[in-house]
Amino acid sequence: MKGAEQSWTRIHCDIDFDRDGKQVSYLQVPHSRNDSAWGVVRIPIMVIKNGDGPGTLLTGGVHGDEYEGPIALAELARTLTVEAVSGRVIIIPSLHYPACVAGARVSPIDGRDLNRSFPGDAAGSFAQMLAHFVRHRLLPLVTTNIDLHSGGRSLDCMPCTMSHLLDDAATLTRTRALASAFGAPLHVMNREVDGAFTFQSTAEQLGVISLSSELGGSGIVSLEGLEIARRGLRRALAHLGNIDAVLAPLQTPTRFMEIAAATDYGFAPVSGIYGPRIPLGATVKPGEVLGEIHSMDDPWREPIPVLASRSGMLWCQRGQGLISAGDASAVVVAEWMGDQS
Amino acid sequence: MKGAEQSWTRIHCDIDFDRDGKQVSYLQVPHSRNDSAWGVVRIPIMVIKNGDGPGTLLTGGVHGDEYEGPIALAELARTLTVEAVSGRVIIIPSLHYPACVAGARVSPIDGRDLNRSFPGDAAGSFAQMLAHFVRHRLLPLVTTNIDLHSGGRSLDCMPCTMSHLLDDAATLTRTRALASAFGAPLHVMNREVDGAFTFQSTAEQLGVISLSSELGGSGIVSLEGLEIARRGLRRALAHLGNIDAVLAPLQTPTRFMEIAAATDYGFAPVSGIYGPRIPLGATVKPGEVLGEIHSMDDPWREPIPVLASRSGMLWCQRGQGLISAGDASAVVVAEWMGDQS
């Protein structure tokens, strides 16, 4: 594999990243099993290169229960021709493949969340080897990374793109421009909680512009989120100069919101069934009841309310009925005021 | 336990069903475990009796990943007073309790679907014992049963009530009247596939009027489905004469639809990710693409379309991303023409 810095890895890929043309193949990750001594996990990857130009890495399936990204990315890969591309576009629709075929957030092989396994370890477990490969072989090839997520089984989000509230103004501006081009109805920014090991933080440390998303949730495929991804990916490639297209003006420009504080996540005080009281997108005031946690073993007891800690818009809530104490139950976002400063 | 025919059971319940007043207690189902020699599973139950009058059994949680019923039934039980009730109302919010606390359709104890375990077996496994108790101790006490379901983790349904396309015209009429009173926006009727062991079929065989529902799905709590259940339960009790209330006219009367044939279920031809192409509620024509099944191991291959086998309305589709060959992927319902005959 040429074109990336040659740090040692156990993952094999027969693609030549420096060669012009469209190549499809696999990342072959060694996985010795009781029923396969020399077994590998094969992760489909596509690369198109056409002369000089920007490098862009498009990924989905970092979590295996988030489906809009894998569908939209595979569709893009099928339709993208060498002729239409300038520079280098790398697409991996289902990056954490074993989790994807299991429909699970974390790996059925090593139990790890790939998005808490960066920057990885070439001699580590499955997710660690994979993160290391992305960090050392793929990110050096690109200047932009779009990693498509959804809420997964446990969260239900209004479809949006996401990025970090970065201290560096120039990078923030470039990231916001990318988000505006992508054109999701909503863009949510946060200072990531527990972000030291994420894909996005790792990309940022390498100076790669990094955009993420939440395209729906509850482990289902959102028709709306899917459309946003389909349109957004092409718009983003045009914005970046990877494809030649005129960006049509959006009917509704992207609205920029932020998660200001850790307390905005509304962690559940007890376990039970989370029953919402208001729909996603509703405007809320501090102290307003967002939902209630109902007891199954003592149904005759009044449910415990979950209250809004701040004013804003209800953007995300529990993605399935059962909730455990400590789980995020409902996230309220606020209008981003960054432009004023 | 008085008031039910005294067929033998291993399940203990200290409620006197013939006594006037409001009683809450448990069904105690024996479950010998490695960590509890004389263990029982306790299933919360509430009974209100007030003089003579109709008997009504209200149940939820037959499947453990269907949450609107348990929430609405517990709320009803908490607020219903003896004074407000005529006759006998029995409420069990989470009937298949071990499945409910696991958030699972089938029992974590015996792997059975309770709704395929009727009429049950007093000497059988957990679900069989429980079905037997409902059949022999509870159904004989009532003339109506409302058993609230939702789509569960694997299906996403437009909220509705449901009942069987019964051959007996009088029973059909009484059931439709109950559905109209309940007042969901939609009522779907079917000839149940594989229905020999269901709760509903068992109730019907005993002459009990039986109403079911699908109040949402995907394993989440539908705000809309919850409201429909809350309102519908009280309207149904009023209609039945269990509570004294005037039924306000509905803004939109219930629309009656039917599932005419087994082929309406759209079983998936291959495994993969099910991506919908049109929203629930859309009108479809025969051969129209309802959704597509996307391959994760070969994402460069075109997805396999799932086509509508008939015209009608898309009422239900796959409730999570992953789908296996043979799973129901999308159900189209047709306007019920029964009134014409």
Added chain:
Amino acid sequence: MKGAEQSWTRIHCDIDFDRDGKQVSYLQVPHSRNDSAWGVVRIPIMVIKNGDGPGTLLTGGVHGDEYEGPIALAELARTLTVEAVSGRVIIIPSLHYPACVAGARVSPIDGRDLNRSFPGDAAGSFAQMLAHFVRHRLLPLVTTNIDLHSGGRSLDCMPCTMSHLLDDAATLTRTRALASAFGAPLHVMNREVDGAFTFQSTAEQLGVISLSSELGGSGIVSLEGLEIARRGLRRALAHLGNIDAVLAPLQTPTRFMEIAAATDYGFAPVSGIYGPRIPLGATVKPGEVLGEIHSMDDPWREPIPVLASRSGMLWCQRGQGLISAGDASAVVVAEWMGDQS
């Protein structure tokens, strides 16, 4: 296999129960496994027959986490000679063998409690086949059955023998005489809760005198319980006429107690850690605190007390720290008043 009524069974045993002498072999229970097409589970059994005389079946290991019986029975089997025996003595130290080697109450094969699987089924699962064999091939060969139990992992009992409060006075008298001969410090009698499928009930229905025990508990080997079993088995065989020995008078005659009501079991109202407040053997009054249930997720909350429902002696309590709502937490027994009537 001769000497038992020849009802059909899949279990093979090459012992001739009618032949005089000492034979050791196995019950061979078919168990088709992925790694053994024609696999069997082998359960050690010993028979001594010497002319005419009473038939006695001695069993242990009906639950796999109750160890005093298996140890004492194997020791007895090793030391018993043909010459010393009159009639027929059958010993199976570890009857539910797969549970015994797993140290588990219920079967690792079919998840069943053998003592809730009687009278069994020749075409059923492992425990059902085994129960059926005991019922149809072994019990018909004997007039007495002593089935040694302990509290198992979940219960801690003061060592005792046990029997049912039988309605038939003659059988009760014979059973009590056997218990007096066995000579445990305590004999506890109960009307079994959920007893329809037990070994003991099945034996009683066949007219076999049936003695059980609780020789300790918590999944450990009680030194005291072991001594009681060692001495009691030989005394019982002498009493029954199977061996020729003079019963030495006991220093302390057996004390007869009873469990009068289901409420005596002190079922736990909540889950947590059960911390006892008084030792086993203590005399208690109604309302006295027997123990408390401590919360791990809210340790700052006062523990929930478990109160005695009646006066008597604390005979049994939770055998490990964790307890679930509905588990028996503490059993109070009362002096048996049967002699007065």
Added chain:
Amino acid sequence: MKGAEQSWTRIHCDIDFDRDGKQVSYLQVPHSRNDSAWGVVRIPIMVIKNGDGPGTLLTGGVHGDEYEGPIALAELARTLTVEAVSGRVIIIPSLHYPACVAGARVSPIDGRDLNRSFPGDAAGSFAQMLAHFVRHRLLPLVTTNIDLHSGGRSLDCMPCTMSHLLDDAATLTRTRALASAFGAPLHVMNREVDGAFTFQSTAEQLGVISLSSELGGSGIVSLEGLEIARRGLRRALAHLGNIDAVLAPLQTPTRFMEIAAATDYGFAPVSGIYGPRIPLGATVKPGEVLGEIHSMDDPWREPIPVLASRSGMLWCQRGQGLISAGDASAVVVAEWMGDQS
């Protein structure tokens, strides 16, 4: 589904067995899962019918780790044309489909060995429903059944066909003629141990001529066994009159052997590694060492020999290294002397 006696079943199949032509479809067995409420397991089936003529049922995959049958049967089904067939030929290459895709002998759904689940139960577990369908819907359509087995993971057999030592001389003769036509190098006959619930016994009770096989073992695909199956199936169909072909004379006629007694199975006295001492096909004398069982925890101890109980030919031995006490370790067969009587 026409053409079979219409006993009630939950299994759906849209094939019309009375219609002339070649049809491929599925048996659809209901299997409610947490991730598929209305899930089914689909088992591929092919039927060719062409006018009147004999009915033959060809099955493989009763155990999921026996592969020669499924391969040879699918190949036959692909190549067989309606024109070439007289009567009715039904082919199910992988009957116990969930076990087949798991490569396991017993069902991953209900843990049952399908070949110990006959005659089945329409209201039972997966394997029981399936056995019931075969018994009541398929066997009544045919006069001959060939059910292809191999040794599976736990046994390694010299490739052969098999049948029961039947008491009825006429049936025995017809079965032997079918075996001679099939033309495997070896045909082994036995009085089945624990055979009350097998497919073969059930077919025999219905008067269906029944041939089985062991085409290799150890969970691998035997090249030799595969060739025997490919050739034998066509020869058998010709012999039965289902296809029109002249049976070429065999270079080596089939040798008929028998397993005379249960002791011929050489059950392992202890657990360990089974190391063979002589190859399959060797001639052995009583007392000869067939193999040894080696201890892993005490490797310094001499291994325990397994001795031949009789003279004959070593036909089958342990199919993997590990062996448990009670497992069959080596089977010696003897020349069949039936012709003499």
Added chain:
Amino acid sequence: MKGAEQSWTRIHCDIDFDRDGKQVSYLQVPHSRNDSAWGVVRIPIMVIKNGDGPGTLLTGGVHGDEYEGPIALAELARTLTVEAVSGRVIIIPSLHYPACVAGARVSPIDGRDLNRSFPGDAAGSFAQMLAHFVRHRLLPLVTTNIDLHSGGRSLDCMPCTMSHLLDDAATLTRTRALASAFGAPLHVMNREVDGAFTFQSTAEQLGVISLSSELGGSGIVSLEGLEIARRGLRRALAHLGNIDAVLAPLQTPTRFMEIAAATDYGFAPVSGIYGPRIPLGATVKPGEVLGEIHSMDDPWREPIPVLASRSGMLWCQRGQGLISAGDASAVVVAEWMGDQS
């Protein structure tokens, strides 16, 4: 979180350790699960601070099957007032919380023994992150640590406190003084086997005085051990100057014993049931039979005795019936002779 050296950690805790007053909250340990994307495990913690004074860390539940510590520590935390305390007292009743709610020694999340996971790793698995937090955020705040253990499910110990046989005389003297104040009937000292990764060794390396205990065992709650802990904790706090109380003289002063050699642990030579022959507390001579290991598969074989390797007192033995070759079966302790030197 103030007051501890600010090494990086993923664990969040909103307590201000430098603030005077009583605070209760949680350690929030990130744990991404399939059913909770942003899930955390919440571990209850209490801190009382009142001016300057000694810092003491009190912990229980390092192993989840040791219950006396969690009960006594929660009770202490509930009753301790700010006014009564000088300095800083930190109480975590159930430190390895996921193991505690599972009643298991090792973590159900990562399979690790927390007490073999020190000094931990901020980027490691659950137990490693937790150990790292204790090492870097809590131990720096204190001069004394009391970590309460019991024998757990596998060991049954006479209640005692424990500490290491330290080479530093001054630290040994201070530790012994703390043990004498605590006042358990027994104090056992050892040179820890395999101790490189324990909590206690880590605390010692930081110069923190460290006391441990074994308050019972077998996975049950010892009434005696609980009383020792309740009394000892208050006495220890008084001795350390955290609370103001006069230490009443003990009726029986603490007896100091030691485990001199690795051979004192009596590792089991074979697997089976461990049957003790003498009670805990008995005086033994070298070669005396402590217990026997009984075979379940060959019960006719004499049991294998376990002999005392030295004279002393039987202090600890197997805590459940089953034992595996290599497990500690019985530990003999000797009078500590350290005072003489």
Added chain:
Amino acid sequence: MKGAEQSWTRIHCDIDFDRDGKQVSYLQVPHSRNDSAWGVVRIPIMVIKNGDGPGTLLTGGVHGDEYEGPIALAELARTLTVEAVSGRVIIIPSLHYPACVAGARVSPIDGRDLNRSFPGDAAGSFAQMLAHFVRHRLLPLVTTNIDLHSGGRSLDCMPCTMSHLLDDAATLTRTRALASAFGAPLHVMNREVDGAFTFQSTAEQLGVISLSSELGGSGIVSLEGLEIARRGLRRALAHLGNIDAVLAPLQTPTRFMEIAAATDYGFAPVSGIYGPRIPLGATVKPGEVLGEIHSMDDPWREPIPVLASRSGMLWCQRGQGLISAGDASAVVVAEWMGDQS
């Protein structure tokens, strides 16, 4: 333990490697379990030392489903006397003991392949601790290592010895001489794929001559492979000077073959059943069909052929029926041409 460099380890072994004589004992690897607080895994080891002379380490059971090595090594250890040996011979028949008793390639404790866990970690998981011990305590004691492997459950190999295609000519010559002395019919050399963490690579880095093998496969015990190992081990010890014996000339000298490229492994393009088309040992041409992959869910589809990528001899193929996409299906080896250069 003397005689090895004293790097820190948690593994205990009471053997004195510098003492003359024959010693048998265990490696005791700490493994804290829920049912054994201070549990260890005991791995049998034998050492013979007799004066000065070469040091040789003989190991088997690095993978737990490869049985010829453990059998042959234990047999050798039982028969080898001190008098017959010069220097030091260390034998560990079942090195990865927990995998061996499970019959599994990877560890049931930590899921790791021991042969991908070198050079190990003293503070790591089970396999890592074990690899570290071998690397730091055993390899420094020897100049030669013979580590016996077979194909395991997933591969079926023609029996052979193996070594790496080393760049250092002198080492290659010495290794080939050892292979010639061992005298297997075949010796296969390769540049190991993914070899950074193997036992063999680690030994080579220490300058230890390292021979491996594949003695059969499919998880069975190969009679032929066993004989090759029995004879080869004694011949190798004679060659090395550890025992005094004259090497009889081989009837057929060892044939040296090589695996030239990664593409020689024939990775499966799809999942299904692998049916071979030609036997092991056959000569093949590029493009020749080695086997086919058969579909179980669509048996009516033609199987997918696996073609030879080069000419040579078919040496190894899939060892069980099921195969997954990416698994090695058939390996073709070529005559080694190294002598010519």
